[in-house]
Amino acid sequence: MYDVQSAWVYILRCADGSYYVGSHRGPDPAARASSHNQGLDPAAYTFRRRPVELVWAGDFQFITDAIAFERQLKGWSRAKKEAVIRGDWDALPALARCRTPRPSTSSG
Template sequence: MHDVQSAWVYILRCADDMYYVGSHRGPDPTARVAEHNAGLDPMAFTYKRRPVKLVWAGEFQFITDAIAFERQLKGWSRAKKEAVIRGEWEALPGLARCRTPRPSTSSG
């Protein structure tokens, strides 16, 4: 038995085809997925989008790293999340989207 619990970041596919990104501390994320499907919190994002299905999970040694990656992943586009689900990490830089318009380079 380990003294340190694993930390997980996971992606769920909801019944309405939306993705939900979350984190969990424990031996594996399946217990947390079961909680989402049980609908314990009527205010939760997944409550009206059940059933949910676990489509990706990544394990982290430290909860702080898991929370940081969860926040990053939540800000990513659907295309980037789907690349993670497929394990296509090398595709991520090409899927990055520019959030600020670039200035014009016309000379005048």
């Protein structure tokens, strides 16, 4: 059973294959996924992408830490999010490397 005071960051896989990253404080991240599936907010990203499936959740002692990680995770590439979903934390540094060649600044 989950701690009522837990703070969560979660990743949902949407019906269109996209990922949604969110955070909340409560007893169970699956309950939050269920509320996304209920479609209570027509303006929500997940509204037109239902059904959604909870594919990862991480708990944090403080909601401020959860929100900070949520913001970080939202900025990550799809490949990095999928590494988190797999639990492959060791893959993150390689996935973070810049893949766009930079123009040379040398005159040589």
